Amino acid sequence: MSFSFATWNINSIRMRAHLVLEWLKQHPDCQILALQEIKCETEQFPSLFEEEGFHCLVKGQKSYNGVAFISRTPLTLVTDHLPGFDDPAARYIEASINGLTLGNLYLPNGNSGGEAGFKTKISFFDALYRRTQTLLEAGQPFAFIGDYNVCPHDRDLAPGALSPDDALTHPKSREGFRRLLWAGLTDALRALHPDERIYSFWDYQAAAFQRNSGLRIDHALLSPTLADRLEKVVVDREERAREKPSDHVPLIVTVR
DNA sequence: ATGACTGACATCGTCAGA
DSSP states (O other), X not given: OOEXXXXXXXXXXXXXXXXXXXXXXXXXXXXXXXXEOOOSOGGGSOTHHHHTTOEEEEEOOSSSOOEEEEESSOOEEEESXXXXXXXXXXXXXXXXXXXXXXXXXXXOOOSSSHHHHHHHHHHHHHHHHHHHHHHHHHTOOEEEEEEOOOOOSGGGBOTTSSOTTOTTTOHHHHHHHHXXXXXXXXXXXXXXXXXXXXXXXXXXXXXXXTTTOEEOOEEEEEOHHHHTTEEEEEEOGGGGGSSSOOSBOOEEEEXX
16 A cells, blocks of 8 residues: 655746646545645635535635645644744645644745845744754654755756856755755655656756756655655656746655 | 846836846
């Protein structure tokens, strides 16, 4: 018996609700999908999914950001913000389902807003580190899934895809990610595919997908007992070749 | 040196994304 969950930065749920619904129908084994950048207020989240029998938890805001879960079975809201991250942006929602806790996160990009913008990114990492400690102490299996806006290692980006001083490869961003690994979490994709060139994002510009000039910035970090149950990780690259796609593709994790 | 793609908006140029 296995359990699958997925994460997908959708870049506007209102523009791509049909893509998400089709994807859910094509992936009947995926129990729960975490979305980022829904780019709408909570009340504007498409009713389509509940009409189709799905259960949704949404934390939205006007214009930007916003995160949501779409689930085949009922799920329980744990929190709609990251404790200790003092910012009104809708970038985190946490739910429990079948004894598993899932944190759905959208980390700040960190390239805009100057020094303060980058600081916000680092303070999100600090709060996520503290959340990791809290959940580790609670002892339940958990995962943090979402758009981390970090290429953890040089093999996680195509050569030349970013300028050398980009916030996505900044040493402080990478340190924020590595601290979560030091705390005991497992990068699910790298646990099973340590060296493969796998990306989850391709820019809309300059034919980035055609040139495979991509980034691996969408990640699933697993708690120790969940990592022990890890079976499979798939990045659904095909989704980027569709009509009017998101610039990110889904990442699907299967555990026993 | 510039513009490139896309989405949202108290839209028709500007900001944010990564």
